[in-house]
Amino acid sequence: MKERGILTVVSGFAGSGKGTLMRELTSRYDNYALSVSATTRDPRPGEKEGREYFFKSTEEFKEMIETDAFIEYAQYVNHYYGTPREYVEAQLMDGKDVILEIEIQGALQVKKKFPETLLLFVTPPSAEILKKRLVGRGTETMPVIEARLSRAAEEAEGIGAYDYLIINDQIEECVNMMHHIIRNEHMRASRNIDFINKMKEGLRSLSKGE
Numbered sequence: 001m002k003e004r005g006i007l008t009v010v011s012g013f014a015g016s017g018k019g020t021l022m023r024e025l026t027s028r029y030d031n032y033a034l035s036v037s038a039t040t041r042d043p044r045p046g047e048k049e050g051r052e053y054f055f056k057s058t059e060e061f062k063e064m065i066e067t068d069a070f071i072e073y074a075q076y077v078n079h080y081y082g083t084p085r086e087y088v089e090a091q092l093m094d095g096k097d098v099i100l101e102i103e104i105q106g107a108l109q110v111k112k113k114f115p116e117t118l119l120l121f122v123t124p125p126s127a128e129i130l131k132k133r134l135v136g137r138g139t140e141t142m143p144v145i146e147a148r149l150s151r152a153a154e155e156a157e158g159i160g161a162y163d164y165l166i167i168n169d170q171i172e173e174c175v176n177m178m179h180h181i182i183r184n185e186h187m188r189a190s191r192n193i194d195f196i197n198k199m200k201e202g203l204r205s206l207s208k209g210e
């Protein structure tokens, strides 16, 4: 049987560069599976159905909630976002390390349901750099940027619930850091109970002279 993959949640302020980080990480290493969320927001220029998101109407989204099709879902700046259950479970079973790039309310729901989830938080080096990146990316209007900044202030209150903080100054360094954190997580003793039991059993039989 394959070792079950690790479920990792990556959150971060809008503009923290976590999207680029995820793309780099998943294109460089093949042990990762990036979950594609469903959302009720409109596609941004260049976004493709099924690649960045599954774009849904509010009715469709609510139907998915009712049929328990999500691991978690949350509202973020007037829209719904949710993680479809089926893909995540299948990939974990297949031994892939599954990454959910979701906001904090969803992250906490996932941690509650699956306490072994690894929670990572990505942030730019400072609040000023965050604003500069949001304005510079030019995909949102000023009122949307303001809403996202005030949401970031709320989100900052929850960072303490995460396992690791990743300060995104240098993308290259960040990708490496994230990969190592997840790789090391595989070695945590509590994730290797089968191995430990087998070792104990083997040692017991050896010491009995079997």
Ligand code: 5GP
Pocket (backbone or CB within 6 Å): 011, 012, 013, 014, 037, 038, 041, 072, 073, 074, 076, 081, 082, 083, 084, 101, 102, 103, 104, 105, 106, 107
């Ligand atoms: P954006 O509209 O910029 O793509 O995403 C807005 C926020 O929603 C980001 O913080 C993103 O991580 C979060 N998000 C994306 N998909 C999901 C999801 O499935 N569930 C939750 N809870 N948040 C999500």
